Amino acid sequence: MLPNFAAFLYLTSGVLFILALRGLSSPETSRQGNLFGIFGMIIAIIVTFLVVGSFSKGFIYVLIFLSIGGIIGTIIAFKIPMTECPNWLQDFIVW
Numbered sequence: 001m002l003p004n005f006a007a008f009l010y011l012t013s014g015v016l017f018i019l020a021l022r023g024l025s026s027p028e029t030s031r032q033g034n035l036f037g038i039f040g041m042i043i044a045i046i047v048t049f050l051v052v053g054s055f056s057k058g059f060i061y062v063l064i065f066l067s068i069g070g071i072i073g074t075i076i077a078f079k080i081p082m083t084e085c086p087n088w089l090q091d092f093i094v095w
Contacts, residue, residue, distance in 0.1 A: 001050045009047045016040030 017040045023033020049059060 001047070006047055006051050009043055013040045013044040013047070016043070 016036045020033045020037030020040060023029040023036055025033075045062070049062075052058065
């Protein structure tokens with residue numbers, strides 16, 4: 001991958017992360033902000049693997065850790081109601 005194109009994609013990813021933070025600041029725009037964050041992370045991960053050029057071992061590790069994080073996040077999301085988000089740590093420790 002060309003270095004300039006990779007830098008452009010990283011810049012695009014960074015802009016999407018900033019838009020995600022802006023979108024997550026309001027309940028009305030939170031879905032859009034979440035999508036911006038998702039697309040920014042997808043771009044960053046794909047570009048990183050293309051620049052490094054190692055899909056075999058590194059890609060397996062990324063999939064394993066994404067799965068572990070996804071499982072933990074899903075458990076927390078189903079356990080804690082949205083109205084108790086500021087106190088999520090106390091609820092999680094009791095879990």
